Amino acid sequence: MPxxxxxxxxxxxxxxxxxxxxxxxxxxxxxxxxxxxEQVSDPHPPLRQWATICxxxxxxxxxxARWTATRDNAHEKLFTLLSDPxxxxxxxxxxxxxxxxxxxxxxxxSDHARLIDQTVAITLATTVTHDGSPLVRQELVVAxxxxxxxxxxxxxxxxxxxxxxxxxxxLSPQSPASSMDSIIMSPSNSLTRKFSRQNNKQxxxxxxxxxxxxxxxxxxxxxxxxxx
Numbered sequence: 001m002p003x004x005x006x007x008x009x010x011x012x013x014x015x016x017x018x019x020x021x022x023x024x025x026x027x028x029x030x031x032x033x034x035x036x037x038e039q040v041s042d043p044h045p046p047l048r049q050w051a052t053i054c055x056x057x058x059x060x061x062x063x064x065a066r067w068t069a070t071r072d073n074a075h076e077k078l079f080t081l082l083s084d085p086x087x088x089x090x091x092x093x094x095x096x097x098x099x100x101x102x103x104x105x106x107x108x109x110s111d112h113a114r115l116i117d118q119t120v121a122i123t124l125a126t127t128v129t130h131d132g133s134p135l136v137r138q139e140l141v142v143a144x145x146x147x148x149x150x151x152x153x154x155x156x157x158x159x160x161x162x163x164x165x166x167x168x169x170x171l172s173p174q175s176p177a178s179s180m181d182s183i184i185m186s187p188s189n190s191l192t193r194k195f196s197r198q199n200n201k202q203x204x205x206x207x208x209x210x211x212x213x214x215x216x217x218x219x220x221x222x223x224x225x226x227x228x
Contacts, residue, residue: 003042003043003044003046003047004044004046006039006042006044006047006051007044007046007047007050010036010039010047010050010051010053010054011050011054013027013032013054014050014053014054014057014058017032017054017057017058018057018060019060019061021062024058024059024060024062024065025062025064027058028058028062028064028065028068032054032058033055033058033059033065033068033069033072033074034072036051036052036054036055036058037051037055037072037074037077039051040052040055040077040078040081041080045084045086045088045089046088048081048084048086048089048092049086049088049089049092050092052078052081052089052092052093052095052096053092053095053096055069055074055078055096056092056095056096056097056098056099056100057099059074059096059099059100059103060099060102060103061099061102061103062103063103063104063105063108065103066100066103066104066113069100070113070116074100075097075100075116075119075120078093078096078097078100079093079097079123079127081093082094082123082124082127082128083127087131087132087133087135087136088135090128090131090133090136091133091135091136091139094124094128094136094139094140094143095139095142095143097120097123097124097143098124098139098142098143098144098145098146098147099143099146100120101117101120101121101143101146101147101150102146102149102150106150109150117147117150117151118212120147121144121147121214121215122214122215124140124143124144124215125140125144125214125215126214128140144215147215151212154212155212157212158212
């Protein structure tokens with residue numbers, strides 16, 4: 001079948017499954033995701049773009065599709081598209097990786113799912129933060145907001161540490177600042193957040209915090225409109 005026809009099919013299927021749980025369920029039963037994954041390496045750029053978007057729409061807020069995608073290493077296959085020469089394809093990959101993160105309710109995430117979330121977020125932040133296309137950078141902001149929403153308390157702890165360091169506060173265990181329960185965490189002193197000692201433990205356990213610490217600089221950069 002010509003690539004143009006497959007592109008139109010991917011577009012139509014992407015429309016059908018978008019925010020349509022029944023359509024997502026039928027698409028999952030019909031092995032739509034493996035078929036789309038076969039197309040993401042096609043030489044035809046629009047086909048790569050729409051097959052990728054179709055994937056992202058299929059697993060958006062659909063845990064079963066997320067597990068199937070994880071089994072097929074779909075997120076790793078999309079990582080290669082972050083360096084695609086066509087910005088629309090890169091943007092589609094960022095979009096789909098963002099919906100991949102958002103596909104599971106926070107209460108249902110296993111440790112393995114959280115590890116994959118961090119891997120996806122780190123890859124996005126380190127690969128496309130300085131992408132030359134505004135489209136890609138805007139999609140990155142949307143994708144990372146899913147990550148922030150899911151792990152808000154962890155990001156609050158990272159922000160807490162960041163602004164303490166910016167203020168030149170000693171963060172050693174013996175320092176009074178290390179046991180503070182609240183901090184003015186905006187450079188303009190306009191945003192106040194309360195932090196508990198219980199939340200601060202989240203970044204001290206092995207394997208926790210690295211993803212949040214690596215993603216935070218990307219978020220901080222994008223607070224300046226010139227980068228968008």
